[in-house]
Amino acid sequence: LTAVSFGSVCLYVWFTGHQVDLTGRPITFHQIRADRENALSVPEVYDQCRPWVVTLDVRNASAGGGYGTGIVISPDGYIVIDGENVSVIVETADGTAFDGQIVALDRQTDVGILKIPALGMEPAVFGDSAQVIVGETAIALGNPLGRQFAASLTCGILSARERLVTVDNYVMTLLQFDAAVSPGNSGGPLLNSLGQVIGMVNAKVDDDKVEGIGFA
Numbered sequence: 001l002t003a004v005s006f007g008s009v010c011l012y013v014w015f016t017g018h019q020v021d022l023t024g025r026p027i028t029f030h031q032i033r034a035d036r037e038n039a040l041s042v043p044e045v046y047d048q049c050r051p052w053v054v055t056l057d058v059r060n061a062s063a064g065g066g067y068g069t070g071i072v073i074s075p076d077g078y079i080v081i082d083g084e085n086v087s088v089i090v091e092t093a094d095g096t097a098f099d100g101q102i103v104a105l106d107r108q109t110d111v112g113i114l115k116i117p118a119l120g121m122e123p124a125v126f127g128d129s130a131q132v133i134v135g136e137t138a139i140a141l142g143n144p145l146g147r148q149f150a151a152s153l154t155c156g157i158l159s160a161r162e163r164l165v166t167v168d169n170y171v172m173t174l175l176q177f178d179a180a181v182s183p184g185n186s187g188g189p190l191l192n193s194l195g196q197v198i199g200m201v202n203a204k205v206d207d208d209k210v211e212g213i214g215f216a
Helices: 042-052
Strands: 013-015 018-020 053-060 064-072 078-082 085-091 097-106 111-115 137-142 152-167 170-177 189-191 197-200
Touching (some): 042 064, 042 152, 042 189
Antiparallel strands (some): 053 064, 064 078, 078 111, 137 189, 152 170
């Protein structure tokens, strides 16, 4: 295994089980620090958070049908979603389907609350989005393109805070991240490395020349 940097003498070679530089001196590699104390691995975040992410089969008042993602927020079946949906079928992590009823809606942020007749659900754990740090882990968990790719996880970093972005004619202050998201991820959680919700995925820059600019 070799790596070369022409700006300085740093040819690393793997030799008889030891890593040395050009002079034969051993090289010390320091462990990368986690972005948060007690941070989980990405697989641990997935295992912890998957039970409270649901699939939505929706009929939207203005845009017809489609799929989305919701976040369970209470054991008795309250779920936060993105969008004004007139008819919603909710499929939980164990495959159980329920008819959902909208009980609250904030039109300016396009965030709604729906209720399903379920008990004993595992609710999400919420973090503090005011405390996020640019460069920390940002994980999106949701249903890109619908049921076929349900419960997909993508991972990146938080790219910026407090971006002023116009979404559906409303100016919103959003978090920017670079984890890949697609239609169907909307409404799903943006997670930190503790498995806490720090945002709800709600937009991306959709342009052939642009990659990795999503918002929550």
